[in-house]
Structure formats: structure tokens, C-alpha cells
Amino acid sequence: MSDPTREVGPKILLRARGVEKSYKVGGAKLEVLRGVDLDVREGEILAVLGKSGCGKSTLLHVLGWLDRADRGEIVYDGRDHAKLPASERAHLRNRTMGFVFQFYHLLGELTALENVLVPAMIRYRPGTFGAQKRELHDRAKALLAVVGLGHRMGHRPTQLSGGERQRVAIARSLMNQPRFLLCDEPTGNLDGRTAEDVRTLLWDLNARSEQTMIVVTHDAKMADQAHRTVHLVDGRICGGEEEAPLVQELEL
Amino acid sequence: MYVVFLALRYLRSRLVNFIAVGGVMVGVAVLIVVTGVMDGFREKVLEVLRGNLSDIVMTPMHAPGEPLPAYEEMDRRIRQDPRVETTSPQVEALVFYLYPTRHRGQLSVGAYSVQQMLAVGIDYEREKRVSKIADYLVAANDPARPFHSPRATTHYKEGSVMVSRTFAKRYLGLEREILLPESLLETDVGITFAYFDTQAEDPANASGGGLAATWNTYQLPISAVYDGQDTSLDAARIYFDKDVLRRLARIEDEYHRVRVKLKDPADAKQIKEDFKETFPFFFTKTWKDHRADYLRAVNNEKVLLAIVLSFIVLLGGFIILATLTLTVVEKTRDIGVLGALGATRGGIRALFVGNGLLIGIAGAILGVGLGALFQANVNGIKNFLADTMNVEIFPSDIYLFREIPTIWDWSTVAWIAGGSILMAFVAGLIPAIRAANMDPVRALRHE
Known part of the structure; x- marks a missing residue:
């Protein structure tokens, strides 16, 4: 167990400046993001708090290059990847980011183990995948063991509970050893006890391997335990650059 | 890697895919049997004609x-x-x-x-x-x-x-x-x-x-x-x-x-x-001249039947199109998830085209098998129909022969199988392009 009070490193992994995003709903223009400035530091858990419908998910999608910002820049590793072609961004997303969704979004036809393997299947061609099949399977099994599902690898999503599905989704997000995780209300669909388990799991992962995470949530309890919390209000980040409490109580 | 893997899984998971496979199979089998019988018939006519005549017939005038x-x-x-x-x-x-x-x-x-x-x-x-x-x-x-x-x-x-x-x-x-x-x-x-x-x-x-x-x-x-x-x-x-x-x-x-x-x-x-x-002072004819019109009619009929029966295969194509369109709608969220996990548009397109191709290939292989089985037993089936239901599907006074002649021509079979696989590819392309053009963010929100 690593030191829960460790300092977050100063290196900035992802930097967003002046990010704007609007949607057309019916005929009206809905401005969701109106100039978001945000830094994500390596190894930290950054909580983005906001009311539901305030654009938290949109922010996450834009930061993960799933969606293009109308304006502004998002710099990762010194480069603005919004300017890359779509297929390049897809490859980069596959290698550097892991997504955890509120509704788990597992593939229903696949077992837990196969779901965890999907990012590796996307990453490698059949030949390459076949060549390292054993290592990849071992890795996926290890990840399922980490999230506490080592005994349910052959189960389909429909045979798993909500909490278990989210654990599979977390294992999947870690498959390609991403630089950071983007978590969209990871506990939003879970009851109190299960939510606590998943939260603990995420924090433990961060503690173990300094996994950088951006957690978008409206759950104040979740934000309390993050290294840093920012608030998304009216499409802007405000009042949030204060340092979050660094002392966390982990119940592992 | 995921393309082949998921295409197979999607194929396996829905009954309607197997119906589409069945549709292609029936079309391919029917085409193979009909062209086989028509070609066999033509060959037999030529053979018998030659056997009864000779290479050249001369008639004094x-x-x-x-x-x-x-x-x-x-x-x-x-x-x-x-x-x-x-x-x-x-x-x-x-x-x-x-x-x-x-x-x-x-x-x-x-x-x-x-x-x-x-x-x-x-x-x-x-x-x-x-x-x-x-x-x-x-x-x-x-x-x-x-x-x-x-x-x-x-x-x-x-x-x-x-x-x-x-x-x-x-x-x-x-x-x-x-x-x-x-x-x-x-x-x-x-x-x-x-x-x-x-x-x-x-x-x-x-x-x-x-x-x-x-x-x-x-x-x-x-x-x-x-x-x-x-x-x-x-x-x-x-x-x-x-x-x-x-x-x-x-x-x-x-x-x-x-x-x-x-x-x-x-x-x-x-x-x-x-x-x-x-x-x-002699009319000179080759053996082929004697039934030239008949042979032309047989050939013509073969082409006509092949065209008409191609519509069965085409129907198989439409089943694939409908099936895949449904699959794309049903798997919208999967498409969003795959996008989030780093799948490219090309990959998504290949996944659904692959799904259609798999249906086409499976249908073609089964169709060739069924066609071969049917063709090998066509006279047994004919006799069975005649004996049990008194239905004469190949009356010898019309078609000259007592047995239905057939030919197994690999090049024709390859054309039929290849054509239906190509059709499955084209039928899969339309839903695949739709899937690939989906916005992953909207796909993720799809309920």
C-alpha cells in the first residue's frame, strides 16, 4: 500500500485552454462549454463536480477526443491532438486513455474476460495479437483479479450485478496501460455500498500505480476524496483550483 | 483483431443471421441445380443427337x-x-x-x-x-x-x-x-x-x-x-x-x-x-444443324432461368441488408463504446461488412453443398415424386430423356458462389458505412 498522503507530481499531462463546445438542439444553440481552462497533473485524481446536465460528460468527451471542441486547444504531451486526423486520434485514444462510463457499456455478446481484452484486440492486428495471446490473456485475468472478479471471468454482463459490471469496465479501461482514465460518473448508477466499493477500487488503483484519473461526478463524497476538485458551472471551471484534502481515508 | 472476433460473435448471437444464411443458401443451391440440369440437358441432347446421327448427313437433291x-x-x-x-x-x-x-x-x-x-x-x-x-x-x-x-x-x-x-x-x-x-x-x-x-x-x-x-x-x-x-x-x-x-x-x-x-x-x-x-447436288448438314433451334432454345432457357433465379440470391442480399441494418441499430451503443476504446471508422466499417461477408460465405458454402446433394439425387427425387404423388416433373415425352441429366461444372459453381459472396459484400456495405459514420458520442447516449 502506497502512501495516501503522497504529493501529486507537478508534471502537467493534459492542458485545456479556452475550450468551447455548443450543440444545436432544435433550432436553438446550446452552449455547453464556454471556455474551459483545466490542467491535469500526472498521478492525480482530479474530480470535476457539477450538477447533472451542466456539461460534465461533454467535457470528458472533448478531453478524450471523442468529440471535437468548437474552439480552444487541448494539449497532450505538448501537442494539440485535435488537429490530428480521426484515425490517429482513435489510435492514440486506444493507447493512452481508458474510459469508464456510468452505464458500464460492456459488450453484451462477450464474457467478462473478452470484454477486458477488447482494447488489446483493437490495438493489435490478428497476427500480433495471436503472437502474444498468452501474455494478453494473463494480463486481462490479472486485471480481473485486481478488481475482485477473478472467479467470474467467463460470465456475460447480464450474469453480473451492476457493481461487478463496473469493475469489469474498470479492468477493461486499464488493459492497454493508459496514461490516464476518464471516468464519467463511475458510481452514478450504483447503490451506496457498491458505489463505495468501486470508489475504493479506483482510489486503490491510483495509490498503487499512480494512475492519473479525471473523474466527472455530481457525487460530493467522491470529490471529497480526490486530490483536487474543480467545479463546472455555466460551462466554465470556477472556484475549483483549490487543493483538495490530501489526507484520504481508505478502507481497503 | 476485434473485427473478425466481433463479426463472428454478432453472427452467432442472432437467429435472424442464420435466416439470412439460409436465404443465400437456398438461392445458391437452386441456381446450381438449375444450371447443372440445363447444362446437363444440353450436353445430353448433343450426345444423343450425335449418337443417332453422325458427324455429317448428306441428302441428295x-x-x-x-x-x-x-x-x-x-x-x-x-x-x-x-x-x-x-x-x-x-x-x-x-x-x-x-x-x-x-x-x-x-x-x-x-x-x-x-x-x-x-x-x-x-x-x-x-x-x-x-x-x-x-x-x-x-x-x-x-x-x-x-x-x-x-x-x-x-x-x-x-x-x-x-x-x-x-x-x-x-x-x-x-x-x-x-x-x-x-x-x-x-x-x-x-x-x-x-x-x-x-x-x-x-x-x-x-x-x-x-x-x-x-x-x-x-x-x-x-x-x-x-x-x-x-x-x-x-x-x-x-x-x-x-x-x-x-x-x-x-x-x-x-x-x-x-x-x-x-x-x-x-x-x-x-x-x-x-x-x-x-x-x-447434295444438301450437307452437320449433326448440330439438325437440332440447332432446339439447342438454341435450351441455351436461351438456361440464361433466362439463371436470370430469374438470380433474384432469389438477390433476395438473400436484401435479407442481409435488413439484418445488418437492424444489427447496426441494435449495436449503436457498442459502436460508441468501440469508438471510445479506440476503434477507427474503417474498423467499424470492416466489422459490419465482415458480418455480411460471413453470412454470404456461409450461405455460399452451404448452398454449394445443398446443390451438390440435390443434384446428385435429382433422379431419386423425380422418381419419388412420381411414385408417391404421381407428379411427373420431367415427362420423358417432352424432355426426350427418361433420366434428368446433370453436369457439375466447377466454373459455373464458382461463378454462382462468388457472385453471391460479392452480393453479400455489397449488401453489408450500406449498413456498415452508416455504422462507421455514426458519431460515437451520440452512439454512447443511445438507449
């Missing part, structure tokens, strides 16, 4: 009274051409066959029917070298001398005849051809020859409103039975020894046709043109 060159002379001249192997003469006469009328299989006492027949007189020793007559013999008192009848020497001095298996079935009351043929050698047939006096001063009025005609009926023993395999030709053709027929029919000409066997049948067309020059 000399004016009445003008002497026909002696056969030995003609034979010598034709065989001067080094491409010719041998020749055989034939005489022909129209005769009438009297047979007891049958009503629902029962003989009607005292009632007779008359059927016009073509009597063909051959020189068997020569004939067997230009046509397949020797192969077609199914029964004879003496296979080396099919016109030899023990009874002809004692009772029937006039000679004997060779009738076809089809003739026996139709007129001699043998319902089942299996009962053939030795029993027929105890039977005889009544043949009537008519003689017209073309030299009469006014033949049309010679004997008060009729032609100057007389006739003779002979009871002739059957000395051999042949099966020319062409039921329409066989039913109306009776073979005689050439000289017997000339005597009975009072034919003065030594021959009516000269049939020519070539060393290489492929030369037939050229030789036909050459002979038109060398022998201007």
Missing part, C-alpha cells in the same frame, strides 16, 4: 428421273477427303403402324389405331461405324446381326424390324420398361406400306378422287430392340435392313442419305462448306 450416283461411287469420292473416316447409306420411307387401341390400359376389342412411322433402312455393318447404333442395342437374337430372326427364316420370309424401347413402351403395352426386352423378340408388328403411282396420268384423280395408291401390310417379327435415348425420335422410328426396306417399300433409289463419320468431329463445319462445293 437430284431431279426425278435423274440417276443418283451409285453408292459405291459416292463412298469412294467422299472418302477421298483425308478427314473422312467412313460413310453409311440410309433409305427412308413413311409407313403406317397398326396397333390395337387401348383405353386406360385395357385393350379395346376389334379397334385399331394407326400411327405414322419413319422406316429407316440401314446397312448395319456400315451403320455401326458411323453412329452409336451398336451401343444402343438392348436386345437382339444375335447382337452381331440384329436383323437376323430365327422366325424370319421359317414363317416370316419378308424380313424383320428393330424397334425402340420407347416404341415398345408406348405401343406394345409394356408399362414398366424394366420388363423389357427379351419378351419382345417373340412379338411382331404390323407395318403397312403405301405405294403411290406418281407416273399415272393424273395421280390426284386416278381412281375417282384419290391418289393412285395401293398398299400392303406385312407382319414383321421384332429381331432387336434399341434405345436411342431420344424418346421423341425413337417413338416414331423403326429400323429395317436397307435392302429389305427397299424391297418392301418398292424404293428404287439405292439410298436417301449418306452419313459421314469424320476422324475429328471438330472439322464438321469446315467439311460441310467444302462438300457444298464438291457435291453441289
Whole structure:
């Protein structure tokens, strides 16, 4: 167990400046993001708090290059990847980011183990995948063991509970050893006890391997335990650059 | 990697995919069977035609009274051409066959029917070298001398005849051809020859409103039975020894046709043109000319059927299109998730095209298998239908043959299978492009 009070490193992994995003709903223009400035530091858990419908998910999608910002820049590793072609961004997303969704979004036809393997299947061609099949399977099994599902690898999503599905989704997000995780209300669909388990799991992962995470949530309890919390209000980040409490109580 | 993996999983997970596979399978199988039967039919027609005729048939067109060159002379001249192997003469006469009328299989006492027949007189020793007559013999008192009848020497001095298996079935009351043929050698047939006096001063009025005609009926023993395999030709053709027929029919000409066997049948067309020059007083035809229209019709029918039946395969394509469109809608969230996990648009497109292709390939393979199975047993199925439901799907009096002939041509099969796989590809492309153009963010929100 690593030191829960460790300092977050100063290196900035992802930097967003002046990010704007609007949607057309019916005929009206809905401005969701109106100039978001945000830094994500390596190894930290950054909580983005906001009311539901305030654009938290949109922010996450834009930061993960799933969606293009109308304006502004998002710099990762010194480069603005919004300017890359779509297929390049897809490859980069596959290698550097892991997504955890509120509704788990597992593939229903696949077992837990196969779901965890999907990012590796996307990453490698059949030949390459076949060549390292054993290592990849071992890795996926290890990840399922980490999230506490080592005994349910052959189960389909429909045979798993909500909490278990989210654990599979977390294992999947870690498959390609991403630089950071983007978590969209990871506990939003879970009851109190299960939510606590998943939260603990995420924090433990961060503690173990300094996994950088951006957690978008409206759950104040979740934000309390993050290294840093920012608030998304009216499409802007405000009042949030204060340092979050660094002392966390982990119940592992 | 995920493309193949997920395409297989998606295929496996839904019943409707298997329905689509079934659709393609049926289309492919039907096309294979129909083209196989049509090609087989065409081949068989050609084979039988050649077996009954010879490579080239020459018919003299000399004016009445003008002497026909002696056969030995003609034979010598034709065989001067080094491409010719041998020749055989034939005489022909129209005769009438009297047979007891049958009503629902029962003989009607005292009632007779008359059927016009073509009597063909051959020189068997020569004939067997230009046509397949020797192969077609199914029964004879003496296979080396099919016109030899023990009874002809004692009772029937006039000679004997060779009738076809089809003739026996139709007129001699043998319902089942299996009962053939030795029993027929105890039977005889009544043949009537008519003689017209073309030299009469006014033949049309010679004997008060009729032609100057007389006739003779002979009871002739059957000395051999042949099966020319062409039921329409066989039913109306009776073979005689050439000289017997000339005597009975009072034919003065030594021959009516000269049939020519070539060393290489492929030369037939050229030789036909050459002979038109060398022998201007003969109509010269190749064996193919004799059923040219029929063969063209068969070919035409094949193309037409192939086009019509292609619509079944096309229907399979539409099933694939519908199935995949549904799959894309159903898997919208999966598409979003795959996008979030780093799948490219090309990958998503390949996934659904792959799904369609898998359906096409599975359908084509199963269709080829089913087609082969069906084709191999097509006569069994035909007989089964005839026996159990009394449905004759291939009546031999229309289609000439008793068995349905088939051909397994790998290039045709490859075309059909390849075409349906291509169609599955095209059918999969439309939903695949739609899936690839989906916005992953909206796809993720899809409920």
C-alpha cells in the first residue's frame, strides 16, 4: 500500500485552454462549454463536480477526443491532438486513455474476460495479437483479479450485478496501460455500498500505480476524496483550483 | 483483431443471421441445380443427337428421273477427303403402324389405331461405324446381326424390324420398361406400306378422287430392340435392313442419305462448306444443324432461368441488408463504446461488412453443398415424386430423356458462389458505412 498522503507530481499531462463546445438542439444553440481552462497533473485524481446536465460528460468527451471542441486547444504531451486526423486520434485514444462510463457499456455478446481484452484486440492486428495471446490473456485475468472478479471471468454482463459490471469496465479501461482514465460518473448508477466499493477500487488503483484519473461526478463524497476538485458551472471551471484534502481515508 | 472476433460473435448471437444464411443458401443451391440440369440437358441432347446421327448427313437433291450416283461411287469420292473416316447409306420411307387401341390400359376389342412411322433402312455393318447404333442395342437374337430372326427364316420370309424401347413402351403395352426386352423378340408388328403411282396420268384423280395408291401390310417379327435415348425420335422410328426396306417399300433409289463419320468431329463445319462445293447436288448438314433451334432454345432457357433465379440470391442480399441494418441499430451503443476504446471508422466499417461477408460465405458454402446433394439425387427425387404423388416433373415425352441429366461444372459453381459472396459484400456495405459514420458520442447516449 502506497502512501495516501503522497504529493501529486507537478508534471502537467493534459492542458485545456479556452475550450468551447455548443450543440444545436432544435433550432436553438446550446452552449455547453464556454471556455474551459483545466490542467491535469500526472498521478492525480482530479474530480470535476457539477450538477447533472451542466456539461460534465461533454467535457470528458472533448478531453478524450471523442468529440471535437468548437474552439480552444487541448494539449497532450505538448501537442494539440485535435488537429490530428480521426484515425490517429482513435489510435492514440486506444493507447493512452481508458474510459469508464456510468452505464458500464460492456459488450453484451462477450464474457467478462473478452470484454477486458477488447482494447488489446483493437490495438493489435490478428497476427500480433495471436503472437502474444498468452501474455494478453494473463494480463486481462490479472486485471480481473485486481478488481475482485477473478472467479467470474467467463460470465456475460447480464450474469453480473451492476457493481461487478463496473469493475469489469474498470479492468477493461486499464488493459492497454493508459496514461490516464476518464471516468464519467463511475458510481452514478450504483447503490451506496457498491458505489463505495468501486470508489475504493479506483482510489486503490491510483495509490498503487499512480494512475492519473479525471473523474466527472455530481457525487460530493467522491470529490471529497480526490486530490483536487474543480467545479463546472455555466460551462466554465470556477472556484475549483483549490487543493483538495490530501489526507484520504481508505478502507481497503 | 476485434473485427473478425466481433463479426463472428454478432453472427452467432442472432437467429435472424442464420435466416439470412439460409436465404443465400437456398438461392445458391437452386441456381446450381438449375444450371447443372440445363447444362446437363444440353450436353445430353448433343450426345444423343450425335449418337443417332453422325458427324455429317448428306441428302441428295437430284431431279426425278435423274440417276443418283451409285453408292459405291459416292463412298469412294467422299472418302477421298483425308478427314473422312467412313460413310453409311440410309433409305427412308413413311409407313403406317397398326396397333390395337387401348383405353386406360385395357385393350379395346376389334379397334385399331394407326400411327405414322419413319422406316429407316440401314446397312448395319456400315451403320455401326458411323453412329452409336451398336451401343444402343438392348436386345437382339444375335447382337452381331440384329436383323437376323430365327422366325424370319421359317414363317416370316419378308424380313424383320428393330424397334425402340420407347416404341415398345408406348405401343406394345409394356408399362414398366424394366420388363423389357427379351419378351419382345417373340412379338411382331404390323407395318403397312403405301405405294403411290406418281407416273399415272393424273395421280390426284386416278381412281375417282384419290391418289393412285395401293398398299400392303406385312407382319414383321421384332429381331432387336434399341434405345436411342431420344424418346421423341425413337417413338416414331423403326429400323429395317436397307435392302429389305427397299424391297418392301418398292424404293428404287439405292439410298436417301449418306452419313459421314469424320476422324475429328471438330472439322464438321469446315467439311460441310467444302462438300457444298464438291457435291453441289447434295444438301450437307452437320449433326448440330439438325437440332440447332432446339439447342438454341435450351441455351436461351438456361440464361433466362439463371436470370430469374438470380433474384432469389438477390433476395438473400436484401435479407442481409435488413439484418445488418437492424444489427447496426441494435449495436449503436457498442459502436460508441468501440469508438471510445479506440476503434477507427474503417474498423467499424470492416466489422459490419465482415458480418455480411460471413453470412454470404456461409450461405455460399452451404448452398454449394445443398446443390451438390440435390443434384446428385435429382433422379431419386423425380422418381419419388412420381411414385408417391404421381407428379411427373420431367415427362420423358417432352424432355426426350427418361433420366434428368446433370453436369457439375466447377466454373459455373464458382461463378454462382462468388457472385453471391460479392452480393453479400455489397449488401453489408450500406449498413456498415452508416455504422462507421455514426458519431460515437451520440452512439454512447443511445438507449
